[in-house]
Amino acid sequence: MLAYRLNQWATAREMALSGYATSIIAAETNLSQRQCKHLCHLLAQEGYTIRQRPRLRSGLMFIRNRTEKIHASLFMLAYCQLGGTAVYQSIQRIALQKAHQYYQSLQNSMLTHCWTAFDINDSWSMAQELANKDAFIRRCRVCHSSHFTSVHQYTPVDCPFCVEETKIECQ
Ligand SMILES: [Zn+2]
Numbered sequence: 001m002l003a004y005r006l007n008q009w010a011t012a013r014e015m016a017l018s019g020y021a022t023s024i025i026a027a028e029t030n031l032s033q034r035q036c037k038h039l040c041h042l043l044a045q046e047g048y049t050i051r052q053r054p055r056l057r058s059g060l061m062f063i064r065n066r067t068e069k070i071h072a073s074l075f076m077l078a079y080c081q082l083g084g085t086a087v088y089q090s091i092q093r094i095a096l097q098k099a100h101q102y103y104q105s106l107q108n109s110m111l112t113h114c115w116t117a118f119d120i121n122d123s124w125s126m127a128q129e130l131a132n133k134d135a136f137i138r139r140c141r142v143c144h145s146s147h148f149t150s151v152h153q154y155t156p157v158d159c160p161f162c163v164e165e166t167k168i169e170c171q
Contacts, residue, residue: 009039016040018097019051021121028093056125062118063153069160075103075118076126076148080137091127099123126150 083095129135
């Protein structure tokens, strides 16, 4: 029991330092949101930078156009590759963290003045939609590339990689 408690708090600490929202930390560790908030408060007092966001976004808010769908697909394909078939059952947090690091390094090498990258909380939300069967990895019949599709997305774009050559929107 003690080992379980220690592991719970160690995971919560690591997640708080990685920028996860307290609601996600609570869901992953079984600690209460109040305990997670208190932990973040203590870490901030120790001098750590804790970035918190009040609420989670869903695919409705972050997949609104072709550009966003491409970004979601790049991230989620890396996540599925790293996490294997287990990603369709539950969130694989180590794979998620690695995929997000990969996505961030890709992001840093691109000129993205018109784009705000997904943070770790957006990434977690997409992974949750995949595990809940609210999102899928689809293979395009035309270009044969795979892409991420969420039932909550707010765009009619199907395959983001082979839609007619239109100017990629900047939003
Ligand atoms: Zn396609």
